[in-house]
Amino acid sequence: MTQGQIEEVIHTDALIVGAGPVGLFAVFELGLLDIRAHLVDILPKIGGQCSELYPEKPIYDIPGFPLITGQGLVDNLMKQIEPFHPQFHLGEMVVELETLGTPDAPLFRVRTDAGKVFEAKAVLIAAGGGSFQPKKPPIAGIDTYEGASVFYAVRKMEAMRGKRIMIVGGGDSALDWTLNLKPLAERITLVHRRDAFRAAPHSVNAMREWVADKQMDLLIGQVTELKGENGILSAAVVKGEDGSLHEVACDALMPFFGLTMKLGPIADWGLGLHENLVPADTAKFETNVPGIFAIGDINTYPGKLKLILSGFHEAALAAQKVHRYVYPDKKLSFQYTTSSTSLQKKLGVS
Amino acid sequence: MVQITYTDAKGTARTVNGEVGSTVMETAIKNSIPGIDAECGGACSCATCHVYVDEAFLPLVGAPEQAEEDMLDFAFDVRKNSRLSCQIKVTEALEGLRVTTPTKQG
Known part of the structure; x- marks a missing residue:
């Protein structure tokens, strides 16, 4: 960026780093809580490892699906999050994170290698095994x-x-x-x-x-x-x-x-990495920086299992805390999609 | 159980027991053998479990199938005895199998 140029900043409630299955499901959990999200992924396509490494391979441990392929799961997730209109920024890698807010009211400025700038109240790192980079x-x-x-x-x-x-x-x-x-x-x-x-x-x-x-x-x-x-x-x-x-x-x-997975610039964000993984608490899946969350394969905590289903759970819990940052004055009451008319309205099914 | 010896690029050999029916890659990961990354977890889609099979065992291990041969294009320093260890099933016939890992996987 040369001096004098005006930077266009994309404002969003949450920025999700990684468009794999966990990043996609985070859109759903955030969306139910009226939290808008943008996603950035270094790959030119959506789905992370599911699409890049095993699109045709069957997965047997997704609850409710005795068998589903990597691509099948991604397609279903895309359908599931459609009501929330997530914005994708593909083929870009997040490179810089700057803290603008305070621990009580976090705000981050995030820059990609393509020069895009985001301002987000919460950043959810759902980067799996890291970013796919050339071997x-x-x-x-x-x-x-x-x-x-x-x-x-x-x-x-x-x-x-x-x-x-x-x-x-x-x-x-x-x-x-x-x-x-x-x-x-x-x-x-x-x-x-x-x-x-x-x-x-x-x-x-x-x-x-x-x-x-x-x-x-x-x-x-x-x-x-x-x-x-x-x-x-x-x-x-x-x-x-x-x-x-x-x-x-x-x-x-x-x-x-071909490509291999490397942690990349996230390593420099001061998140106290442990063996190239991001430590997170198990109540909110927040890192040592308030407002930055780590969900899915990229995080670590006692008992962690690198399963897609664990990442889904982590996304749901992280969303609750993100809500407090995005809507500090709103009280959050827990609701079910089966019975809540307000949730069903958001999903476009009521 | 079948004995498998993994020798790394520096020449250090490690011998472990592999379960019949598992793969040479899985046996390596289970026993924390260095030099095998197996990023994709055994889906024959990353070429980071590349090994060189000891000449004596080549006829027993057999040749790679088309998908594996294609994936070997993503490995470095591919030789005539190159295989992806996730595609080698451990069988009784492979007792004493010796493989060498390359200098770099990913």
């Missing part, structure tokens, strides 16, 4: 090239114009970037460990045509060494299946080895 291959010195020559994502395509680019991987990310960057790049070399690609067949076919046409190169092997100076890459060494070494001149390397 970094264990090639000696790779970190010294990151940012200038090694990229795990492309934010500005134009920056890649005229470069000799080496793309590593055999999935959709690797093939999509091969196709997208081909018109801009000086030369593309695709490196994959085997001559089979799990990416969409039409992208693989397009790539193979270009290779046959000598418009780009395909190397079967794995990158073992990077060469360059002062963080600027000049070549990468690829070890073929037969052990032979090929040095390929390149200005940029883009490895696509």
